[in-house]
Amino acid sequence: MKIINRKQLNAFGGINFIYEHLNGLQCQSTLESNLPPLANQSQYNWKDIFHSFLSIYYCGGDCIEDININLKQHLGKNPFCKIPSADRVLDRLKQLAVPSFTCRTERGTVEHDVNRNDNLAKLNTELLDKLGAFDQEELTVDYDNTIIFAEKKDSKRNYKRGRGYQPGVATINTDNILYIENRNGNSDAKPFQAETLENMFGQLKQNNVGPIDNFRADAASYQLEVIKTVTKHCTNFLSGEGTVTLKNISTPLPIGRKPGTVRATRFLWARPNSHLLKKTNTTKLIGWSLGNKRAKASRPACLHRTTTNTGP
Structure with a gap:
């Protein structure tokens, strides 16, 4: 100029x-x-x-x-x-601040301080819509918890031995911040992640945003409740390059399944650098048991086919 x-x-x-x-x-x-x-x-x-x-x-x-x-x-x-x-x-x-709330996991002793501002989340979604952030051929949501070091009075010590906060942050197509839920420094990424994601997808649904093609996250998201939440709103569940790729697979119901039963949701598990892929050049099919309270996603070494009946 x-x-x-x-x-x-x-x-x-x-x-x-x-x-x-x-x-x-x-x-x-x-x-x-x-x-x-x-x-x-x-x-x-x-x-x-x-x-x-x-x-x-x-x-x-x-x-x-x-x-x-x-x-x-x-x-x-x-x-x-x-x-x-x-x-x-x-x-x-x-004037835009909202009070935080404290919660604990079912078996945990750590108090998690969470701050969820639904009004600002709605505002952010509407502004992104005006900026054209959702007018893409493919929508990919990335989620991770990031550490913000701070010496504020209410900040707590994180796993990197510093005081601060650890908010959950989601981006859309890596360019724009889609959703933020603040947490204190002592809260790791796993607790209540399913609730955070459900609230985020709820905001998108209220603003008629979707469908979301891809959801990418790290190992902290390998939880049964998180997988069930993501598969309700996204087509693919992916992780970063060089780790694990999870993809929703549509398979027919087996012949002879009793009425009232629900088949397990299945995913494709592909590790690009795995010795299994070098030997067979194929991928392994894993069935995630919906009836098991403990997610097999926390044990990536489990490479076998499983099925489950949740009906009578």
Whole structure:
């Protein structure tokens, strides 16, 4: 971009193109319909708060105070939004917070602090829809828990011997954050993952997003309840390159099966670097027992065919 015949140059003038694009998508109406109403005498609306917060990262900042120190003097007269102070942005963001809840596993002693903000999750899904994130030939959801180191008062020690949080994060086609559920640092990825994923898929269903073609996750997702949840909403269950690939296989009911019985859901288990594949150049079929409370997914060495009857 070249500016001609301009006495004063704006160091962050390129952000105006982003503002213009967001205005064209009518993001302001989405924000106002999902966020708490503001007082009539409020000088700044949610679009001003949203644009100012984005400006920090798009303009190379790394903390909220960059609005006061570096950005406000340059962006204060832009035609698309008003730039509030850093304190005002923080105050508005605090209004969006929801209380956390504590839970335990059936046999565990660790208290898991979970924070689930369904309202912001809905807002995020609607904004992604406006940005065209779901207008793809194939939709792939990646899920993992990531560690955020922090010295906050309520943060707890994680398995890497540091204090912080360990939220569950899902992305859509690796480019956009689809869903976040915050957890404390002492919570590993396995507990209550099925509930987290069920809530995420519920948000997508409410916004008419789908179907999801692929779901990718690491070994922490090899749980019976997680597999049952994912297979209700996705076509394929995949893992990262070089580990395990799980794919839903459609097989007919065996002849002679008694009425009222349910066949086990079956998956294709392929380990690219496995010695079994080198010898036979084939894959092994595993039947995941729906009647067994303990998922055989936690024991990848189990390479045999199983069936189960859950009926009378």
